[in-house]
Amino acid sequence: MARLDRQRLARLLPYLGRDRKRLLFTLLLLIPVATAAAIQPLLVGQAIAVLRGEPTMAWLTGMPVAQALRLLVLLLLGAVLLRLGLQGLQTYSVQAVGQRLTARIRDDLFAHAMALSLRFHDRTPVGKLLTRLTSDVDALAEVFGSGAVGVLADLVTLLVIAVTMLSIEWRLGLLLLASQVPVVLGMLWLQRRYRRANYRVREELSQLNADLQENLQGLEVVQMFRREAVNSARFGRTTDAYRKAVTGTILFDSAISAFIEWVALVAVALVLALGGAMVSGGLMGLGTLTTFILYSQRLFDPLRQLAERFTQIQGGLTAVERIGELLEQPIEIQDLPAAERSAAAVRSSRQRSSAGEVVFENVSFAYREDDPILTDLSFRITPGEHVALVGPTGSGKTTVIRLLCRLYEPQRGRILLDGIDIRELAIPTLRQRLGVVLQDTFLFSGNVADNLRLDAPITTEDLERLCAELGLVELLRRLPDGLATELRERGGNLSSGERQLLSVARVAIRDPSVLVMDEATAFMDPATEATLQRDLDRLLQQRTAIVIAHRLATVEAADRILVLKRGRLIEQGSHGELRQAGGLYAQLADLQERGLAAL
Ligand SMILES: Nc1ncnc2c1ncn2[C@@H]1O[C@H](COP(=O)(O)OP(=O)(O)OP(=O)(O)O)[C@@H](O)[C@H]1O
Numbered sequence: 001m002a003r004l005d006r007q008r009l010a011r012l013l014p015y016l017g018r019d020r021k022r023l024l025f026t027l028l029l030l031i032p033v034a035t036a037a038a039i040q041p042l043l044v045g046q047a048i049a050v051l052r053g054e055p056t057m058a059w060l061t062g063m064p065v066a067q068a069l070r071l072l073v074l075l076l077l078g079a080v081l082l083r084l085g086l087q088g089l090q091t092y093s094v095q096a097v098g099q100r101l102t103a104r105i106r107d108d109l110f111a112h113a114m115a116l117s118l119r120f121h122d123r124t125p126v127g128k129l130l131t132r133l134t135s136d137v138d139a140l141a142e143v144f145g146s147g148a149v150g151v152l153a154d155l156v157t158l159l160v161i162a163v164t165m166l167s168i169e170w171r172l173g174l175l176l177l178a179s180q181v182p183v184v185l186g187m188l189w190l191q192r193r194y195r196r197a198n199y200r201v202r203e204e205l206s207q208l209n210a211d212l213q214e215n216l217q218g219l220e221v222v223q224m225f226r227r228e229a230v231n232s233a234r235f236g237r238t239t240d241a242y243r244k245a246v247t248g249t250i251l252f253d254s255a256i257s258a259f260i261e262w263v264a265l266v267a268v269a270l271v272l273a274l275g276g277a278m279v280s281g282g283l284m285g286l287g288t289l290t291t292f293i294l295y296s297q298r299l300f301d302p303l304r305q306l307a308e309r310f311t312q313i314q315g316g317l318t319a320v321e322r323i324g325e326l327l328e329q330p331i332e333i334q335d336l337p338a339a340e341r342s343a344a345a346v347r348s349s350r351q352r353s354s355a356g357e358v359v360f361e362n363v364s365f366a367y368r369e370d371d372p373i374l375t376d377l378s379f380r381i382t383p384g385e386h387v388a389l390v391g392p393t394g395s396g397k398t399t400v401i402r403l404l405c406r407l408y409e410p411q412r413g414r415i416l417l418d419g420i421d422i423r424e425l426a427i428p429t430l431r432q433r434l435g436v437v438l439q440d441t442f443l444f445s446g447n448v449a450d451n452l453r454l455d456a457p458i459t460t461e462d463l464e465r466l467c468a469e470l471g472l473v474e475l476l477r478r479l480p481d482g483l484a485t486e487l488r489e490r491g492g493n494l495s496s497g498e499r500q501l502l503s504v505a506r507v508a509i510r511d512p513s514v515l516v517m518d519e520a521t522a523f524m525d526p527a528t529e530a531t532l533q534r535d536l537d538r539l540l541q542q543r544t545a546i547v548i549a550h551r552l553a554t555v556e557a558a559d560r561i562l563v564l565k566r567g568r569l570i571e572q573g574s575h576g577e578l579r580q581a582g583g584l585y586a587q588l589a590d591l592q593e594r595g596l597a598a599l
Contacts, residue, residue, distance in 0.1 A: 037079075097144065127207075131205055179266065276289070333406055385544055387547070400564075446487060518547075
């Protein structure tokens, strides 16, 4: 096993947690189970020896035939029952440990995926991530559920049978053991090839899930643009690639099974040939030959199962590799260690709110190295100031907001909130101080109250009062169960205006120090818009605000306007000043006044 595999498996060990003892108990059960299995051919052989009057084991010698047979039958029955009982207990116990272990891994993977920066998620399709969290973790559960302990059980059974055989008749024992060598070599040879093929299967499955997820999420557009046939054909190609990848693994799977069957038959034939000669030469009794014929079959049982589990285990190792890759993704954006934070930052982190001064100092940023988005951006927004960010599409306005919220980190320069580098602030503190309203409102499935509260500990009565203050009563009355109305995924059962109102309310409830907003361009009826505007006005009062403005009215009302072009700050000032200056802003405002464009 590769070193990396071992390291990754070792990393999973802590997940066993308090199940270690239970697993140890299960492993201890392997010995009686294997012994009970190995003893059965021996007892059958002894029964035949008793019947034929051949030499038997010491404890049967001199016993009357009928009594010896009764005893052997009882022992055989006992061995079978013991094996069944213990194996049942073992299987249950192992499955339970496996399920608990994988639940812990899945929880950790989820938490890790949630903590990874947007930069990681930008390059990872959701469907691919889902595959790692679902079927890869399931593949690992299978290994723990039956595979890993099963393999150990098979190995212990092999060992017990080998020792028993060698002590009864070493020549036949050696012959049978030697017949296992080609099987083991064959399995090792196939293992690496299977592993590669299995990794491809997982990749194709990820692609399949990614395609599925994208199409279902964009179903509205798919149907509207009648893309069903085209997308189905594309999906067909993905399923075909998946089918081919799976077929590639079936080949290895069936090859190893067929090979084992073939070697097992050859082994029986060899035992019959050599053992038969020994029996006719008087070197061995028929009882012992029977024992060995039974052993030659039983010996291949664990190997057959090993081959079956071999695919499971390889699948599990692939899963470990893929899960490991995800867990090893560094969390780029996290809190600085306490020792590296300045005293001011620590003090500030303890306070709930702050004045709300925002400073960008020579900030440069690129999503991709070769494509700078913001270049040497510097500005200062004083506490309580309202600033409108304006600029052509793609000029970097949303990126400024993302950097301020620390969803991405600038490659150069720094961003300060109330004089403290945002990297030094605890992330929850930073995000609590910033109230963000995005254009594309995201609501979770769950009820309206939960969506408004999110992480804030607010009682239902307080929530009702706040909603009344925010003028949401009308909206809540329209909803079938008011605050308790269940929302579909992404708030799909609300209109975009209603979603906007809720997203503004959700921020207002948190009372942030700085309001960051991407103004909605979606059309709203005058009543809804008036409610929204009232809420926003209230939110803006005595609070710093950075608004990506699309409407002239918002821009005109701002204390200062920052004009961005290709990630550079090219103009700033009030509406009047910038109109007079006759630059880019004046052109944009002019176009909007003539109804030709939004800002
Ligand atoms: N996640 C991303 N990965 C790579 N490039 C991105 C990403 N997000 C945005 N960009 C690019 O960065 C540039 C600036 O995007 P940004 O969203 O900040 O512009 P904007 O000024 O807000 O535009 P708009 O007014 O259209 O919303 C665009 O050219 C865009 O293609």
